[in-house]
Amino acid sequence: MKKLNEQEMLHRMAAYCSSAERCEQDVRQKLVKAELEPEAVSRIINRLRQEKFIDEARFARAFVSDKFRFNHWGKYKIRCELLRKEISEEEIELALSSLEMEEYDQVLMDLLKTKMKSVKAKDERERYYKLLRFAVGRGFQPAEAGACLKRLWQGGYHEEFDMD
Structure with a gap:
């Protein structure tokens, strides 16, 4: 070449x-x-x-939007990837602030509901912690995931699935 x-x-x-x-x-x-x-x-x-072919702020906004909407990543995982790409902290914060909190919570809730169908656990506690680890692995904060799981448990959604 x-x-x-x-x-x-x-x-x-x-x-x-x-x-x-x-x-x-x-x-x-x-x-x-x-x-x-x-x-x-x-x-x-x-x-x-x-010539505006490269714009870090525009890149950060697009990255946040794509990874959240298509990959269903949480803020923490998105932040880590942007830092790895050497995007400034200010631009990361600005891009992450564009996420709607209601939509963010709904994506997390939908992820957990879907994952709950495939999680094998001997009891409720094990199922809860497996789902919590799954959400944290996707980049959601433990407190956010815990709050969503609590709502799922209070709503009785977890009772639809048998223990194996």
Whole structure:
């Protein structure tokens, strides 16, 4: 494979950023992998930022929206992934604040109801803790998951499922 020059890589990265929201770290990884000089990498990233191909705040909002709506991730897991992508704390907070709390709680409740159907447990306590661990693994806070589970138990929803 032939090595591309800076101008060609700029065009490729512009097309890459146009196809979906990308963060600076994703673009930087591709450019480093293409074995460009560090100065060229910086120039390309600055140009992409100037021309609004890269916008960290826009990326954070899109990431939060997609991971919540399609993957049903909780705030904690989304936050960790955004930090891993080197998004600033302020932009993460702003993006997470766009989530509607009612919808957030409803997604958690639906996840727990669905998971409850497949959880095998010898008693209610074991079922409760398995569901709690599941919710925490999805990135929901233990207090949020506990509150939803409490509502499920008070509503009698858990009694529909046999113990195995």
